[in-house]
Amino acid sequence: MKSYISFRNDLEAKKTTCAEAVETFLATIAAKQDLNCLLSVNAAGARAQAAEADARFSAGNPRPLEGMVIALKDNINTKGIRTSCGSKILETYVPIYDATVVERLKNAGAIIIGKANMDEFAMGSSNENSAYGAVKNPVNPEYVPGGSSGGAAASVAAELCHAALGSDTGGSVRLPASFCGAVGLKPTYGRVSRYGLVAYGSSLDQIGPLAPTVADAALLFDTINGNDERDATSCPFTPLNTTSQLNAPLPATFTVAVLPDEQLRGCDDDVLLAYRKVLGTLRGMGAEIVTHEMKYIGALIPTYYIIATAEASSNLSRYDGVRYGFRADVTNDEDDMVIKTRSQGFGAEVKRRIMLGTYVLSSGYYDAYYTKALKVRRLIYNDYKQMFKTADLFALPSYPTPPFKIGEKSSDPLAMYLGDIFTVSANLGGVPGISIPAGTASNGLPIGIQLQANHFDEMHLMQYAHHLEKALT
Amino acid sequence: MAVSKETINTIAQLARLEFREEEKARFGQQFEQIIEYFNALEAINLDGVEPLKTILDADINVFREDEVKREITTVEALSNAPKHNGVFFKVPKVIG
Numbered sequence: 001m002k003s004y005i006s007f008r009n010d011l012e013a014k015k016t017t018c019a020e021a022v023e024t025f026l027a028t029i030a031a032k033q034d035l036n037c038l039l040s041v042n043a044a045g046a047r048a049q050a051a052e053a054d055a056r057f058s059a060g061n062p063r064p065l066e067g068m069v070i071a072l073k074d075n076i077n078t079k080g081i082r083t084s085c086g087s088k089i090l091e092t093y094v095p096i097y098d099a100t101v102v103e104r105l106k107n108a109g110a111i112i113i114g115k116a117n118m119d120e121f122a123m124g125s126s127n128e129n130s131a132y133g134a135v136k137n138p139v140n141p142e143y144v145p146g147g148s149s150g151g152a153a154a155s156v157a158a159e160l161c162h163a164a165l166g167s168d169t170g171g172s173v174r175l176p177a178s179f180c181g182a183v184g185l186k187p188t189y190g191r192v193s194r195y196g197l198v199a200y201g202s203s204l205d206q207i208g209p210l211a212p213t214v215a216d217a218a219l220l221f222d223t224i225n226g227n228d229e230r231d232a233t234s235c236p237f238t239p240l241n242t243t244s245q246l247n248a249p250l251p252a253t254f255t256v257a258v259l260p261d262e263q264l265r266g267c268d269d270d271v272l273l274a275y276r277k278v279l280g281t282l283r284g285m286g287a288e289i290v291t292h293e294m295k296y297i298g299a300l301i302p303t304y305y306i307i308a309t310a311e312a313s314s315n316l317s318r319y320d321g322v323r324y325g326f327r328a329d330v331t332n333d334e335d336d337m338v339i340k341t342r343s344q345g346f347g348a349e350v351k352r353r354i355m356l357g358t359y360v361l362s363s364g365y366y367d368a369y370y371t372k373a374l375k376v377r378r379l380i381y382n383d384y385k386q387m388f389k390t391a392d393l394f395a396l397p398s399y400p401t402p403p404f405k406i407g408e409k410s411s412d413p414l415a416m417y418l419g420d421i422f423t424v425s426a427n428l429g430g431v432p433g434i435s436i437p438a439g440t441a442s443n444g445l446p447i448g449i450q451l452q453a454n455h456f457d458e459m460h461l462m463q464y465a466h467h468l469e470k471a472l473t
Numbered sequence: 474m475a476v477s478k479e480t481i482n483t484i485a486q487l488a489r490l491e492f493r494e495e496e497k498a499r500f501g502q503q504f505e506q507i508i509e510y511f512n513a514l515e516a517i518n519l520d521g522v523e524p525l526k527t528i529l530d531a532d533i534n535v536f537r538e539d540e541v542k543r544e545i546t547t548v549e550a551l552s553n554a555p556k557h558n559g560v561f562f563k564v565p566k567v568i569g
């Protein structure tokens with residue numbers, strides 16, 4: 001993978017140019033089209049931005065991310081560049097504004113190279129649910145890259161860009177990062193503005209970076225985090241500069257909470273091996289390991305899928321064929337036009353989740369499912385608060401198995417949902433989590449291990465992750 | 474708990490979706506399996522637990538002045554519409 005930080009060193013030593021980097025990436029994009037990572041390529045725009053970046057380096061006034069080449073998940077609005085959400089229903093949708101994160105990236109000098117493939121409306125764990133075809137894992141194209149930000153993670157791993165932004169509603173940044181051997185961060189809910197992110201589960205969604213290293217991810221996070229008046233759920237805190245703290249020494253001892261063996265029973269042996277190796281490394285760094293039983297582990301998946309589908313059914317009601325996107329060819333009846341538009345425009349998984357969400361919110365079931373799930377969510381939140389009273393970090397696998405083959409799990413939606421067991425709790429509880437590479441499975445594909453920290457403590461999360469990453473390599 | 478075909482039809486109507494008969498059968502089966510799994514929540518004692526609606530501090534509210542701003546033009550607002558007449562979105566006749 002191509003780290004921006006090392007590229008920037010080369011730039012400052014005048015060994016390369018941004019224009020050269022963009023041409024190399026564009027050539028790689030053309031050569032690796034079979035992986036299906038990108039849904040649109042912004043070649044002309046990227047070349048123009050590269051020229052400006054080179055001019056700024058020559059003039060001696062480069063910005064913090066000057067020349068960083070970025071792919072954006074295709075649910076992040078980009079003015080003038082199609083934003084399809086991996087869906088047929090938005091096949092022709094060209095946003096008239098930039099998402100806040102895009103504005104911030106551009107102002108910091110980043111170059112937008114293209115829009116990354118994804119599970120339709122970010123619903124999926126394998127990137128097989130895109131209306132534009134599955135993404136293939138660059139490490140081995142017979143395998144899935146993970147989802148739903150699979151195109152973003154695969155673009156980083158396949159060297160189509162320096163880094164990418166994805167979105168994480170139940171693990172959609174951390175899971176593909178782990179499957180592709182990259183680093184993926186889900187910030188605390190409210191840390192990064194969601195303005196311009198196409199909504200899936202609004203109380204769970206967060207935008208996060210995917211990058212070759214923790215330090216690269218930190219640079220991106222530093223640029224995109226901070227309050228935004230256009231997102232009422234963005235927190236009124238001063239933006240963090242995690243980069244400044246990455247290399248600060250760790251305390252002589254610190255506490256890491258880990259899952260007890262019985263809560264890891266469903267894990268593949270390769271994942272357990274990687275997890276235990278990471279715990280050994282953490283011990284060597286000074287960690288005191290304490291066992292934390294997640295009291296509601298059996299309730300995580302039901303709680304997540306009830307809340308996420310409920311919010312999705314409401315958010316996706318806006319796709320009616322009137323204001324944007326696809327409209328079915330019905331001219332005599334408005335209601336029929338809406339029904340045909342949605343039925344032809346959405347894929348199977350999106351329809352399944354809209355149906356589930358409509359069901360759990362419908363009269364007679366609302367209290368049995370939705371209200372109950374919100375109460376369990378409170379217990380999960382309280383459990384995190386309790387854990388982080390004494391623990392500095394929570395370490396757990398990113399996914400219970402190594403990457404699986406394309407088609408292997410796609411016919412059984414429930415089995416696919418169950419795989420999200422280690423990622424959804426961070427979204428339900430709102431805490432930040434990061435997946436970092438932790439070795440290779442016996443099938444030759446990457447395994448990731450996840451660290452989580454208390455709300456708004458990305459400063460320590462990134463610092464610990466950076467030190468752990470160094471200790472593991 | 475069985476999810477009847479009538480329930481599927483009602484939910485589909487509420488969600489403004491329609492399915493072919495064979496889709497409905499396959500879908501009903503998956504739906505039932507997933508709903509059954511959702512019932513795991515019944516085992517948890519939730520007496521006296523308040524629903525959590527946002528993870529942010531409930532005391533933080535966000536206010537702003539109600540000012541008129543001209544952020545987009547009519548042309549921009551209509552630029553993604555499948556059908557419009559330059560001023561309004563166009564839809565099939567609603568009232569007969």
